[in-house]
Amino acid sequence: MFLFSKNTFPGSFITNTGFLSIAITLLMINPLLAAVKLPKIFQSQMVLQRNQPIAVWGWASPGEKVSVQLNGTSESVKTAANGKWKLHLPAMKAGGPYIMEIKGKNKLTLSDVLIGDVWICGGQSNMQWRIDQTDFKEQDTAMINNTEIRLFTTYIEMDYMPQGDIKGTGWKSLSRESINEFSAVAYHFGKYLHRELNVPLGLISDNLGATSIETWMSNEALMQFPQFASEIGDIVKRGKSFQDLKADFEKQKPEWHQKYYYVGKGIEEQWFDRGTDTTGWKPIKPAGNTWEQESELKDFDGAVWFRTYFDLPEGYTGETFFLQLLQIDNYDIVWVNGEKVAESYGKHNHRNYHIPTSLLKPKDNLLTVRVFDTGGIGGFTTNAFWGNPILWGNWWYKKGHSIDPQKFLQPVVPNATPFSSPAVLFNANIAPLTPMSLKGVIWYQGEANAPRAYEYRELFPALIRDWRKHWGQPELPFLFVQLANYKEEASNPKDDDWAELREAQAMALTLPRTGMATAIDIGEAADIHPKNKQEVGRRLSLVALKVAYEREVVASGPAFKQMHITNNKAILEFDHTTGGLITRDKHGYIRGFQMAGSDRKFYWAKAVIDGQKVIVTSEQVKQPVAVRYAWSSNPGKLDLYNKAGLPAVPFRTDQWKGITSEAKFKEGPRF
The missing domain is CATH 3.40.50.1110 (SGNH hydrolase)
Incomplete structure (x- = not known):
């Protein structure tokens, strides 16, 4: 039977017609095999x-x-x-x-x-x-x-x-x-x-x-991690593919749609029509703007209507126009010039709609989007960085039908982004x-x-x-x-x-x-x-x-092996130095090294090659404790290589806690 996030949906949706449809489908499969x-x-x-x-x-x-x-x-x-x-x-x-x-x-x-x-x-x-x-x-x-x-x-x-x-x-x-x-x-x-x-x-x-x-x-690998098990546990237990969930939803959608979803004053008064009275509609920049950023919408659940106008690119001749609304929390219905053109369900799904140009004019096309939130944050949730001129433009909004998210029955549908859904x-x-x-x-x-x-x-x-x-x-x-x-x-x-x-x-x-x-x-x-x-x-x-292929080739640049501290010097030894260490700096120095003492504050350091070793010093660090090399998103021009022309591998000698040590995957808006 069709799945909902609540188990209290009244009545049964499985009918004789549904069973007959399934039987016919099964009969049709065998000839194909x-x-x-x-x-x-x-x-x-x-x-x-x-x-x-x-x-x-x-x-x-x-x-x-x-x-x-x-x-x-x-x-x-x-x-x-x-x-x-x-x-x-x-x-x-x-x-x-x-x-x-x-x-x-x-x-x-x-x-x-x-x-x-x-x-x-x-x-x-x-x-x-x-x-x-x-x-x-x-x-x-x-x-x-x-x-x-x-x-x-x-x-x-x-x-x-x-x-x-x-x-x-x-x-x-x-x-x-x-x-x-x-x-x-x-x-x-x-x-x-x-x-x-x-x-x-x-x-x-x-x-x-x-x-x-x-x-x-x-799924099996991710279920070993608590942060992912909580995200996909129900998915794994349910064991249904996208196709299964879509088929379930399509069978049950008409009754749910009419009774719970496609309702409210905005639908009754057709706020998607070009002649709608927009008195009282408020301006908004929707791209990356969750409802919590608008005081009027902060605690609102249900339908909010958005409107804007857009032009076709000059000289546009395509049969369809690509309308990219990115991710919307949770559901959306889209009208262009008063005609319903698309709808989607699921806050992680990307809204990529191809609109027939027969519905469009060269200029001033009315775009109306009813966004329906079922709890938590709502709105156009993808970071504005990924947006486009339509999303970045000036919009207006008005609150519509409100719901109690604890009582609203949410259908189980495919709800995923290819970029980050486990x-x-x-x-x-x-x-x-x-x-x-x-x-x-x-x-x-x-x-x-x-x-x-x-x-x-x-x-x-x-x-x-x-x-x-x-x-x-x-x-x-x-x-x-x-x-x-x-x-x-x-x-x-x-x-x-x-x-x-x-x-x-x-x-x-x-x-x-x-x-x-x-x-x-x-x-x-x-x-x-x-x-x-x-x-x-x-x-x-x-x-x-x-x-x-287990061939004897040089496949890595110098890789840190161990460090010895002598007075104010850090003496570093490396693996993969076949042919010897070299620097491409004409003065013989090596860029990219940092040094810190017990206070854990790092300073740029000087480094030179001494045979098969590198000696690192810093005027600011009298008693070295730790050395880092190429420890940056972009450490700039680097000089340390082996004679095979392969660069030294970035490293650090310390094990001090990093800035990402507490960060883990969590449910929420994501691209």
Whole structure:
């Protein structure tokens, strides 16, 4: 039956008609299962993982025999009662191209299939950033034509429950177009790696900008953390997907809508009409403005009506106009020029509406939004930074129908943002890929979690273990990029959340088969998306050669090992100094060091190389206790490298409590 947040909803909504509808739906499903079907990751031009059993899976009619042939081998299996089948072909060496045939009542043929190494390329915007968003243009035509690298980009979806399939571009061989549309970091990683390995590579770009790490973790992993268990506990217990919840809601919506929601003076008097008397309506800037910021609305629950006018861009010819209202707490109904055009439910859902231009005029289009709050804060809750000219404009509002939130019955609907809602991206975009074997993962994420850097110390290792568990590969190589330098250079030493996030990332190196590419020297102060993705990819490829392929290569810059205090000097020793320490400063100094005494106040310090060690001093600190290096969002120009040209890894010798030590995920407005 349909779910509500209260259990006191009067009457039963399950009718004979409802049961008949369900029965008809079930009857319609079986014919669809008659044809053998593969998940979308199985397509021509794909790459399958070498030297590991090859999983192939899909759907067919219950009891149907399905066989798969590839490279002279064949296996078959009988489809289970739920319409699913899965089998394993024996491990194969790198090679191809091959033909894969899948036979049941029908026959599917995949051509140009390669056996090589498959890498998932995950994270947020710095992994998502495409080649055509950087300054790089691939000029090596021979490489494009002859290199066996295949590219697959996932189209990002969300769900509460693990899904069986993804959406995406399909596998693409290299071309100028496919390269330009692909993750820049992942492409450069694959290109450098292929030069060293000369085996086919399959790169799966599965990422989304601005996302927090918890969106990419499974329900099971997050349930181990109290701050997430309280958020998703009911979701897990309910066990319903977005599709299930939407179907439930649509069946029960008419009665609930008419009786509890689509009511009040504003509806009766049609306040969405252009001729509405707006006497008494008050001005407001709604973007990022919760009701608690308006004295009249502070304790109000129910409907508040908002109005504004907007123009189409000059010369606009599109069939639809994109109206982006971002997040609204809790529900909204939207009218344009008196016509109802959209409605949404759920305070975390993003309101992205495409309005037919046939309803619009070049100028002075009336936009009316009824915002309905069911308790707590209300209004347009997304930070104004993410807004647009319509949201930033002048609006007017008027209170409408009021409710008692303790008595109002709230439907259970999908209510999530892809950027920070726990588990929704894992369920929709990672879980469907976990049956396939991988060579490894490259990961570039953390910016969104910097305000909760200490929490990241636990979340990041948990994600790594989580993915390894779901892939059934306990030591799946997991390689990541430590955050690049960003923001204005600090004039004086201070605590810093990005520095604490970098520290949290480095702590994950205690897990086996992990590796980190440091990017502290190739970022840009004014751009959170530095253009030099080529060097990031190269450094990741070095880490891959070291960790995943066990080659003797220099893959890390100098990493702090230990400190000795002698009088007023701190003497530092480092690992990964192959070839020796070097400074790029012509005078031999090293920038980026800070020093503190027992008072915990840090001052800039002088540092010089002494053989395989670094000696640090500060005129302000007579009795040193702690040293920090590159401990800032942007430590400025740095000089300390090894002879392989890799930068020293940011570090601190102290364990003093940081500024993010108490910050944890909590329910509330979030992007």
